[in-house]
Amino acid sequence: MAMNLGGKGGVKSDINVTPLVDVMLVLLIIMMLIAPMLQQGVAVTLPEAGNTGEKPDTQDQTVVAVDSRGKFYVNALPVTPEDLIPRVQRALEDKKEKIVYLKGDKDAKYAAIMDAMDAMRKAQIENIALITERKQGADAGKTPGKGQ
Numbered sequence: 001m002a003m004n005l006g007g008k009g010g011v012k013s014d015i016n017v018t019p020l021v022d023v024m025l026v027l028l029i030i031m032m033l034i035a036p037m038l039q040q041g042v043a044v045t046l047p048e049a050g051n052t053g054e055k056p057d058t059q060d061q062t063v064v065a066v067d068s069r070g071k072f073y074v075n076a077l078p079v080t081p082e083d084l085i086p087r088v089q090r091a092l093e094d095k096k097e098k099i100v101y102l103k104g105d106k107d108a109k110y111a112a113i114m115d116a117m118d119a120m121r122k123a124q125i126e127n128i129a130l131i132t133e134r135k136q137g138a139d140a141g142k143t144p145g146k147g148q
Helices: 018-037 084-092 110-122
Strands: 062-066 072-074 077-079 100-104 128-130
Touching: 062 084, 062 110, 072 084, 077 084, 084 110, 100 110, 110 128
Parallel strands: 062 100, 100 128
Antiparallel strands: 062 072, 072 077
16 A cells, blocks of 8 residues: 655555556466466377378367277266267257267277267267378378379
């Protein structure tokens, strides 16, 4: 608080917000530096495929991930196999684009990924996209049967 010693002898009761602004700016800078370092989603090693397109930005999308142990995640939150479909349906409720991106670890059992796809198809979730890595190597851009 500041006091006005001259003049009519009254006490000046203004709040000094400068320290508050300084602290808030430091916190903002810390958050801006830390946010990119936080991992987005579930850590899965994606399989490679030769005919992949650009990976979509999945931050605002519904993403189902299957890790190498066969555990399911919806938007990076772990779910049980029984709770998978209700959680996906809740995630799709307010989206105008009703597409589910499926990320399966390359070491995950094929059956776990197919179980997730089958469960979504039974629940009338038809738009399912698989996310893979682009194959690295000499034949990555070649299409079979094109004579390249």
